[in-house]
Structures are given as structure tokens and as C-alpha cells.
Amino acid sequence: MDRLSALLTEDLTAVDAIIHQYLASPVGTIPNLAAHLIDAGGKRIRPLITLAAARLLGGGGDGPRKLAAAVEFIHSATLLHDDVVDVSSMRRGKKSANVVWGNSASVLVGDFLFARSFNLMVETGDIQVLDILARAASVIAEGEVMQLAAANDAETTRERYMAIIAAKTAALFAAAGKSGAVAAGRAGPEAIALETYGRELGLAFQLVDDALDYGGASATMGKNAGDDFREGKVTLPVIFARDAGDDSERVFWRRVVGGERTDDDFHRAVALVKRHNAIALTLDAARAHADAARNALKGLPANAYREALEALPEFVVERAY
Amino acid sequence: MDRLSALLTEDLTAVDAIIHQYLASPVGTIPNLAAHLIDAGGKRIRPLITLAAARLLGGGGDGPRKLAAAVEFIHSATLLHDDVVDVSSMRRGKKSANVVWGNSASVLVGDFLFARSFNLMVETGDIQVLDILARAASVIAEGEVMQLAAANDAETTRERYMAIIAAKTAALFAAAGKSGAVAAGRAGPEAIALETYGRELGLAFQLVDDALDYGGASATMGKNAGDDFREGKVTLPVIFARDAGDDSERVFWRRVVGGERTDDDFHRAVALVKRHNAIALTLDAARAHADAARNALKGLPANAYREALEALPEFVVERAY
Numbered sequence: 216m217d218r219l220s221a222l223l224t225e226d227l228t229a230v231d232a233i234i235h236q237y238l239a240s241p242v243g244t245i246p247n248l249a250a251h252l253i254d255a256g257g258k259r260i261r262p263l264i265t266l267a268a269a270r271l272l273g274g275g276g277d278g279p280r281k282l283a284a285a286v287e288f289i290h291s292a293t294l295l296h297d298d299v300v301d302v303s304s305m306r307r308g309k310k311s312a313n314v315v316w317g318n319s320a321s322v323l324v325g326d327f328l329f330a331r332s333f334n335l336m337v338e339t340g341d342i343q344v345l346d347i348l349a350r351a352a353s354v355i356a357e358g359e360v361m362q363l364a365a366a367n368d369a370e371t372t373r374e375r376y377m378a379i380i381a382a383k384t385a386a387l388f389a390a391a392g393k394s395g396a397v398a399a400g401r402a403g404p405e406a407i408a409l410e411t412y413g414r415e416l417g418l419a420f421q422l423v424d425d426a427l428d429y430g431g432a433s434a435t436m437g438k439n440a441g442d443d444f445r446e447g448k449v450t451l452p453v454i455f456a457r458d459a460g461d462d463s464e465r466v467f468w469r470r471v472v473g474g475e476r477t478d479d480d481f482h483r484a485v486a487l488v489k490r491h492n493a494i495a496l497t498l499d500a501a502r503a504h505a506d507a508a509r510n511a512l513k514g515l516p517a518n519a520y521r522e523a524l525e526a527l528p529e530f531v532v533e534r535a536y
Numbered sequence: 537m538d539r540l541s542a543l544l545t546e547d548l549t550a551v552d553a554i555i556h557q558y559l560a561s562p563v564g565t566i567p568n569l570a571a572h573l574i575d576a577g578g579k580r581i582r583p584l585i586t587l588a589a590a591r592l593l594g595g596g597g598d599g600p601r602k603l604a605a606a607v608e609f610i611h612s613a614t615l616l617h618d619d620v621v622d623v624s625s626m627r628r629g630k631k632s633a634n635v636v637w638g639n640s641a642s643v644l645v646g647d648f649l650f651a652r653s654f655n656l657m658v659e660t661g662d663i664q665v666l667d668i669l670a671r672a673a674s675v676i677a678e679g680e681v682m683q684l685a686a687a688n689d690a691e692t693t694r695e696r697y698m699a700i701i702a703a704k705t706a707a708l709f710a711a712a713g714k715s716g717a718v719a720a721g722r723a724g725p726e727a728i729a730l731e732t733y734g735r736e737l738g739l740a741f742q743l744v745d746d747a748l749d750y751g752g753a754s755a756t757m758g759k760n761a762g763d764d765f766r767e768g769k770v771t772l773p774v775i776f777a778r779d780a781g782d783d784s785e786r787v788f789w790r791r792v793v794g795g796e797r798t799d800d801d802f803h804r805a806v807a808l809v810k811r812h813n814a815i816a817l818t819l820d821a822a823r824a825h826a827d828a829a830r831n832a833l834k835g836l837p838a839n840a841y842r843e844a845l846e847a848l849p850e851f852v853v854e855r856a857y
Binding site for chain 1: 561562563564565566613614617620621639640641643644645646647648650651652654655657658661663666667670671673674676677678680681682684685
């Protein structure tokens with residue numbers, strides 16, 4: 216990640232400038248609320264993928280920067296709406312925008328960011344890029360609705376869980392990679408390779424996130440641990456623990472996923488997840504997707520951008536340790 | 537309106553088919569929630585403008601239909617989000633989607649519709665059309681945030697009110713007209729004329745809506761009368777009444793806009809609006825914009841589409857009587 220950021224310092228600075236330029240509005244709430252989120256130190260992993268994909272394939276100029284800003288705008292819009300949907304109160308170590316400005320402002324500023332992302336794409340003049348990101352935006356929204364429908368459903372299968380994270384998370388990573396390649400004028404096999412890279416990396420990323428919500432490999436609870444549990448979300452650690460558990464454990468999972476949950480319940484959930492090795496199994500799955508991401512780059516030009524992209528999946532998985 | 541619908545029956549049927557095709561999703565909540573809104577008998581005034589603008593200028597084929605469906609999708613997305621923001625419980629004579637499916641589903645399905653509108657625009661292959669509608673989408677979101685910031689502000693000026701409705705309502709009408717012209721290959725003065733037509737018609741439309749919220753010209757209360765009052769929105773009838781009122785009336789307006797409001801307060805508000813002739817003044821303003829809309833069409837080819845578009849502003853204003 217640091218390697219990629221270092222390679223792309225100039226691009227990233229330009230992307231941040233574009234972001235602030237497109238946040239400008241005479242309606243003060245818009246830049247204030249949006250900057251509260253966007254300047255709070257997000258990792259910019261999605262725009263980095265777009266930029267690296269384009270630069271790896273020799274794509275020059277300002278197009279990839281606008282595209283990277285558009286990708287970050289779509290991501291930011293979904294975060295604003297997610298926090299409303301999940302009734303979250305913290306994001307990136309700060310009070311979330313819905314707590315500071317209210318749900319209504321978060322919904323509407325999310326809409327603004329979403330619209331702005333399309334303004335930016337239009338400016339690239341590349342309708343193929345618009346196609347890729349507009350499709351991704353539909354799929355993301357579908358994934359979010361799927362997740363909403365699955366919340367509190369203790370019987371959620373691994374298959375369904377994977378379909379949800381493929382849509383809500385991996386689709387934008389995939390589009391970030393693919394659109395970077397297309398912006399570099401390489402819409403053929405290179406675009407497919409970078410789409411696959413993004414999708415697999417996105418799956419690994421979400422699996423790691425979901426493992427961290429139960430403490431990660433070290434079972435050390437980070438500041439957001441337990442969020443999924445409290446929201447009745449069934450993630451892969453829960454699925455592994457539930458499927459390996461005995462009858463009384465399955466009764467426990469049905470109760471806590473479907474109904475009321477206490478802090479004591481969360482501690483029991485973490486213990487069960489640990490007992491059944493469910494974090495390790497989840498991280499094995501993450502590692503498999505991380506490997507698939509790295510492998511997808513094999514046929515591409517060997518240069519510093521490819522090397523940095525190759526190192527990223529390992530970095531993503533290491534977050535869990 | 538009937539005239540326009542009659543002229544465009546075939547197109548409208550095709551647009552409805554496109555809408556349902558693009559609502560399809562394996563995630564059942566999406567088509568169910570969206571169809572609840574879209575099939576509830578909206579007037580389709582925005583897609584009619586797009587279709588008529590394109591046909592008036594000789595634009596053929598499927599492009600204008602996809603574009604008209606995209607316009608209706610943007611409108612529908614904003615309605616879903618509006619009802620969440622305004623905590624509405626009724627829409628088009630039915631329970632609103634947020635009441636039936638919850639706020640979260642309404643936010644996310646709104647996002648889906650918004651994304652789908654861009655999918656449709658991409659399919660037209662016309663980046664100019666994408667530019668027009670993406671800009672309109674930004675402006676709409678700005679208008680909604682402006683309105684949110686102005687809510688409960690009893691000092692809202694006429695200027696500010698006009699800026700809000702120009703953004704939240706008239707921008708999409710303007711884009712509907714302009715994009716129809718562009719889809720017909722007439723991006724020059726014809727597009728400007730139809731953009732002006734749409735903007736002015738949209739202003740008239742919103743002014744009439746706001747007059748109806750205080751009973752319209754006949755002061756007969758329709759089923760949604762009082763919504764703006766209950767939400768602390770300062771619309772033109774209130775601005776006229778407030779500015780013509782004495783000190784005690786201004787104290788009343790400050791209290792009811794800024795704070796708690798009872799049904800009795802609404803009856804007094806209606807009485808004040810009536811006493812100061814504020815509905816008639818609002819409808820005069822609506823009529824001026826309706827006239828400007830009609831006048832904008834003067835240089836365009838004289839045909840049945842133009843005639844039907846010319847008749848529409850009068851129809852819009854007549855709703856208030």
C-alpha cells in the first residue's frame with residue numbers, strides 16, 4: 216500500500232485536488248459534510264487501483280485522475296448511505312456524518328457525490344468507462360439491498376454471503392481496475408485481467424474486514440469490532456462457527472442474529488468463532504482471493520506499477536494479523 | 537397533458553416497458569419497492585417532455601425512449617429519497633415506500649434507480665445527453681440540501697425560495713427538454729429553447745404545487761394539503777403572506793415555521809394566506825413562468841408535438857383551480 220502510494224504520490228495529490236474542486240458548492244453543508252468523511256484519512260485504495268492500472272498500461276494524462284476521483288466519489292456516497300442504513304455513529308475514528316449533520320443531509324449529500332462522480336466520468340469523454348462504473352453502481356446498490364434483506368437471517372449461507380460481498384464491495388474494486396485499463400486504451404485482455412485483480416482483491420479485503428470485526432487473527436478487538444454482530448449481519452466467521460457448532464450453539468446463533476443481542480452475547484460469539492477456528496478459515500479464504508488477485512496480473516507488462524499492485528493483496532491480508 | 541399523452545401513446549407504452557425491464561433484479565425488494573412507486577400512476581410529465589422534444593425535432597428511434605425512462609428513473613430516485621428526508625407517509629394516494637419497506641430500503645433502491653438511469657443513458661451512446669443529466673442530478677441534490685438548510689427558517693426570502701425550486705424541480709424539467717432535443721441531433725438553439733421551456737414549466741409546476749398545499753385558488757384542501765406547513769417549509773404563499781402581514785402575524789410565522797405546529801396553526805396559516813391574497817399572487821407568478829415556457833417554443837417547427845407542448849403550461853396552472 217505504501218509502495219503504491221509512494222509510486223503515485225503526484226497522481227494522488229492531483230486526485231485530492233480534483234475531489235475538492237468537485238465538492239465545491241454554494242450550499243455549504245455539501246463540502247463540509249463530504250470533506251468530513253473524505254478528509255478523514257481513508258486509504259484511497261480504490262483510486263490507487265485505478266491510477267496504477269492506467270499507469271501500468273502506459274495511460275497518461277489527466278483522464279485516469281478524474282476517473283480515480285470518480286471512483287472515490289462513488290465509494291464515499293455508499294459510505295454515507297451505509298452509515299444511515301446501519302445507524303452507525305463512528306467512521307474512520309470520528310463521529311459519522313449522519314450523527315453530526317443528520318440522516319437527511321447524509322442521504323442528500325451522498326446523492327450529490329454520486330452525481331458528481333458521473334460529472335467527472337463525462338469529463339473523461341469515455342463512454343466505455345461510464346458503462347463500467349454505472350454498471351458497478353447498480354450492482355453495489357443491489358448488493359446493499361441483498362445485505363439488508365439478509366440481515367437478521369441466521370440461516371444465511373456461505374454462497375449468499377459471497378454474493379453479497381461480491382456485489383457490495385468487490386464490484387467497485389473490479390470496476391476501478393477495469394476502468395483504469397480502459398482509460399489507458401487497453402479494453403481487451405488487460406482490462407479483464409485488472410477487473411479480475413480488482414474483484415479478487417475486493418473479496419479478500421471484505422473477508423479481512425469481516426474477520427477483524429471478530430478480532431482478526433490475534434483476536435484483539437479493534438475499535439469497530441462487533442459492529443456486524445450488533446447489526447445482525449451474518450458474515451463468514453459466523454457461518455463457519457455456526458456450521459461447525461452443536462445444536463445449542465445453533466440455537467444461540469439463531470437467537471442473537473434474529474433478535475436482541477447483548478455485549479455478553481458478543482463475547483460468547485467471539486469465543487465460539489475462536490473455538491471453531493472460524494477466523495483462520497475466513498483468512499484462508501481471504502488469502503485464496505489475494506493469491507487469485509496477484510495471479511491475475513501475470514500477463515501484464517512487468518514494471519514498478521505491476522510490482523506494487525502485486526504486493527497489495529498481501530498487505531490487505533496482513534491487516535488481519 | 538391528455539393531448540400529449542395521446543400523441544405519444546406508443547412511445548409511453550415503450551417507455552413503461554423499458555422501465556420495467558431495467559427494474560428487474562434477482563433481489564426482489566428492488567422491483568417490488570420501485571414498482572410500488574412507479575406504477576402508482578405518476579403523470580410521467582418529465583418523460584413526456586423528453587419524448588415530445590425529440591419527436592418535435594424529428595428525432596426517431598429508440599434513443600428518446602431510453603432517455604425518457606432515464607429521466608423518470610432520476611425523478612423516482614429523488615421521490616424515494618425525498619420521502620425519507622421529509623418523513624412522508626403518503627405518496628400518490630398510497631402508503632409511501634419508506635412506510636412499507638423502511639427508510640433503509642428506500643434509500644438503497646433510490647440509489648439503484650439512480651444508477652440504472654445512467655445505465656440507460658450509456659445505452660443511448662450519447663455523451664452529451666449524459667452530461668446534461670449528470671449535471672441536472674448534481675443540481676437537484678444541491679437544491680434538496682438547500683431546502684433542508686432552509687427548513688424552519690422563517691426569514692427565507694423569495695429569492696432563496698426561487699433558487700431552491702429552480703434546483704430541486706426545474707433543473708430536471710429543463711434537462712428533460714434539452715436532452716430530448718440533443719437526442720434528436722439538435723444541440724443548438726433548439727436545445728436551448730427546449731431547456732428554457734422545461735425550466736419555466738418546472739417553475740410553474742412547483743409554484744402550483746406549493747399553492748395547492750394551501751388549498752389552491754378555491755382554497756379547497758386536497759389530501760396532501762398542509763404537508764409543507766407541517767415540515768416547516770417556507771414556500772411562496774407563506775412568503776407573500778408573511779411580507780404583507782403585521783407584526784403579530786410575523787410573530788406567528790416565526791413561531792410556526794421555526795418550532796412546533798398544531799392543526800389549529802395550519803388553519804390560521806391558511807386564513808392569513810387567503811387574507812393577503814397570497815395564493816392568487818403565487819398563481820400569478822406560476823402563470824408568468826407558464827407563459828415564458830410557451831413563448832420559448834416560438835421558433836421551433838410547427839407541428840402537433842409543438843402544439844401539445846404549448847398547451848401543457850396552461851394545463852399545469854389549471855390544476856390549481
